[in-house]
Amino acid sequence: MQAITIKQVRAYTVRGGGADYHDQADGHWIDSQIATPMSKYPEYRMTRSSFGLNVLGTLVVEVEASDGTVGFAVTTGGEIGAWIVEKHLARFIEGKQVGEIEKIWDQMFNATLYYGRKGVVINTISCVDLALWDLLGKVRQLPVHQLLGGPVRDELVFYATGARPDLAKEMGFIGGKMPLVHGPAEGEEGLKKNLEHLAKMRSAVGDDFWLMYDCWMSLDLNYATRLAQGAKAYDLKWIEEALPPDDYWGYAQLKRDVPKGMLVNTGEHEATRWGFRMLLEMECCDIIQPDVGWCGGITELIKISALADAHNKLVVPHGSSVYSYHFVITRHNSPFAEFLMMAPKADEVVPMFNPLLLDEPVPENGRMSASKLDKPGFGVRLNPDCELARPYTH
Numbered sequence: 001m002q003a004i005t006i007k008q009v010r011a012y013t014v015r016g017g018g019a020d021y022h023d024q025a026d027g028h029w030i031d032s033q034i035a036t037p038m039s040k041y042p043e044y045r046m047t048r049s050s051f052g053l054n055v056l057g058t059l060v061v062e063v064e065a066s067d068g069t070v071g072f073a074v075t076t077g078g079e080i081g082a083w084i085v086e087k088h089l090a091r092f093i094e095g096k097q098v099g100e101i102e103k104i105w106d107q108m109f110n111a112t113l114y115y116g117r118k119g120v121v122i123n124t125i126s127c128v129d130l131a132l133w134d135l136l137g138k139v140r141q142l143p144v145h146q147l148l149g150g151p152v153r154d155e156l157v158f159y160a161t162g163a164r165p166d167l168a169k170e171m172g173f174i175g176g177k178m179p180l181v182h183g184p185a186e187g188e189e190g191l192k193k194n195l196e197h198l199a200k201m202r203s204a205v206g207d208d209f210w211l212m213y214d215c216w217m218s219l220d221l222n223y224a225t226r227l228a229q230g231a232k233a234y235d236l237k238w239i240e241e242a243l244p245p246d247d248y249w250g251y252a253q254l255k256r257d258v259p260k261g262m263l264v265n266t267g268e269h270e271a272t273r274w275g276f277r278m279l280l281e282m283e284c285c286d287i288i289q290p291d292v293g294w295c296g297g298i299t300e301l302i303k304i305s306a307l308a309d310a311h312n313k314l315v316v317p318h319g320s321s322v323y324s325y326h327f328v329i330t331r332h333n334s335p336f337a338e339f340l341m342m343a344p345k346a347d348e349v350v351p352m353f354n355p356l357l358l359d360e361p362v363p364e365n366g367r368m369s370a371s372k373l374d375k376p377g378f379g380v381r382l383n384p385d386c387e388l389a390r391p392y393t394h
C-alpha cells in the first residue's frame with residue numbers, strides 16, 4: 001500500500017476571537033482592567049488591547065495529504081506565523097509521510113533554533129504539530145486521544161477562568177479563576193482592592209468552591225508574597241503567573257514563602273521541555289500550565305508531561321480548547337482542565353475559540369464526557385463564515 005504523504009502545507013490568518021482569544025470587541029471582560037507588566041504605565045493600564053495583546057491574531061495551518069485528507073489547527077500567531085510556515089517550515093513538512101511527526105518537529109525546532117526557542121516561533125511550530133496530529137487522526141480515522149494511549153477517565157472536569165466565579169459555580173465548574181485587576185503600581189490601595197474583591201467573591205461562592213487569582217506576569221516577589229498572605233484568609237487555591245516567566249528564582253522563593261497549602265502555578269508563557277525542566281528542577285511551582293498551542297504542540301507536551309510526572313507534578317494545560325482536552329483525558333497527572341469563559345460578561349458557556357471552530361465541544365455542568373471527543377483528529381472543522389487570508393505562499 002502506497003504511503004500517504006503530505007502534499008502541501010498552507011498558512012492563513014484570521015482576526016476577531018478564534019485562537020487569539022484576547023482579540024475581542026470592546027466591553028469584553030478579558031479586555032477590562034487586568035494587571036499586567038504594562039500596568040505601571042497608566043496609558044496602558046485600563047485594557048490589554050491598548051498595549052497590543054491582540055496584535056498577532058490567529059494563525060491557521062492546513063496540511064493536505066496525498067489522499068486528499070486535510071488536517072488543520074489554530075493558535076496565536078497571525079501573519080508572523082504564516083510567514084514562518086510558508087517561507088521556512090514548509091520544506092520540512094511537504095513530502096514527508098503523515099506519520100513522521102517526531103522527525104518534522106525536530107527539524108522545525110532545530111532549524112529555527114537561531115531565532116526561535118520560545119514565543120511566536122514555538123507557537124507556529126505548535127500549530128504545525130497540532131495540524132499534523134489532526135491529519136494523522138483523520139487518515140487513521142481515530143480521535144487524537146486514541147493516538148496518545150486513550151482516556152484514563154470517562155470525563156473531563158473543568159474550572160472556569162473569567163470575571164464571574166460566582167456564575168461559574170452555578171454552572172457546575174469546580175472552581176473559578178479571576179484575573180487580578182490591580183498591580184504594584186497602584187500601591188497599597190490596589191492591594192487592598194484585590195483582597196476586597198477576593199473576599200466578596202468568597203462570600204458569594206461559599207467555602208467549598210476553588211477561587212484562584214491569575215496575575216498574568218504582573219507582580220514582583222514582595223507584592224506577590226503579600227497578596228498570597230492576605231489571600232490566605234479567603235482560602236485562595238492558587239496564585240498563578242505572579243512573576244515574569246524568566247524569573248525562575250523569584251518563583252522558587254515565592255513557592256517557599258506562600259502560606260502552607262496555597263499552590264503556586266505558572267507555565268502558560270513557557271515553552272519546550274527545556275523551559276519546563278527549569279520550572280521543575282528549580283522547584284518554581286506546584287502545577288505547570290503549558291499551552292499546547294504555545295509550548296511546542298502535542299509532540300512536545302508529551303515530553304513536558306512525562307518530565308512533570310517524574311517530578312510528581314500536575315500538568316493542567318492553559319486553556320486551548322480541543323487541543324488540550326484530547327491530551328488531558330489521556331494523562332494521569334492532568335486530573336482537571338481549564339475552560340476560558342469567552343462570553344463577554346462571562347455569564348454563559350460559549351466555545352473557547354468562538355467563532356472559528358465548528359463542532360467545538362464545551363463543558364456541560366462543568367464536565368465533558370470522553371464521548372464528546374470521539375471524532376477523528378481533534379474533531380473540529382473551520383467555520384466557513386470566518387474569512388481566512390493567506391498572506392504568503394511558497
Ligand SMILES: C[C@H](O)[C@H](O)[C@@H](O)[C@@H](O)C(=O)O
Nearest residue numbers: 034161179214216318319340
Ligand atoms: C485571564 C487571564 O488574564 C488571561 O487572559 C488568560 O489567558 C490566562 O492567563 C489563563 O490562565 O486563562
Ligand SMILES: [Mg+2]
Nearest residue numbers: 214240241268
Ligand atoms: Mg493564566
